[in-house]
Structure formats: C-alpha cells, structure tokens
Amino acid sequence: MASSPRYDAVKFENGRSTTTEEERDAARAKLVLLLDKMEDALKPSGWLAGKAYLIADISAVPFVKRIDEEIAPHEVTAKKHPRVADWWTKIQTRPAFARANFGPFLDS
Helix, strand or coil: CCCCHHHHCCCEECCEECCCHHHHHHHHHHHHHHHHHHHHHHCCCCCCCCCCCCHHHHHHHHHHHHHHHHHCHHHCCCCCCHHHHHHHHHHHCCHHHHHHCCCCCCCC
C-alpha cells in the first residue's frame, strides 16, 4: 500500500527530519499562497465564508496560528496580508479562542 503524499513530503532518518531547506522553503511558499487566498476570501465581509464567523473561520485558526507563530510570522502582518491580519486579531479576541486555551506550538 502506498503512503500518503502528505507523509512522503517529510523525510525522516533515525527519527530526525532530513527535509532540505529548499523543500521547507517550497512548503512555506505554499502556505503563503494560502494566506493570499484567505486575503481574497476575506474581501467581502471580513470573514472567510459569508457575513459572519462560521466553521470556515474556526477551521483556519490552527493553520494561521502556526504560520504566525513559527513558519512565516512576517506574512501575517498589515503590510503583507492586511485582511488576514485583521481577521486574526478578531479571532484572537473572541471568547471561544480564549476558552480553547491555544498554547504555543513551540516552547521557547
């Protein structure tokens, strides 16, 4: 049985990633494309799907948090992706976000 392409993209040897910096850069570029698509989706109302906070917004939270915290924090800014940055600020001020107790992905 063939493995999933998602898992084929990450290479491990002796429990350590052997993914090259070029491969990581390519993956980061794909995530920036995600932010570009979100930027367009947020144009009409400031929410991803429709005129209100919906499951689409909730489901995007872990991805944007990871991008903002670790992968490409310089992309989730008013300069690069202003609608995404505004949306991210709105999301983080919601009571549900606080109740979710989203800790950092990385330990400092």
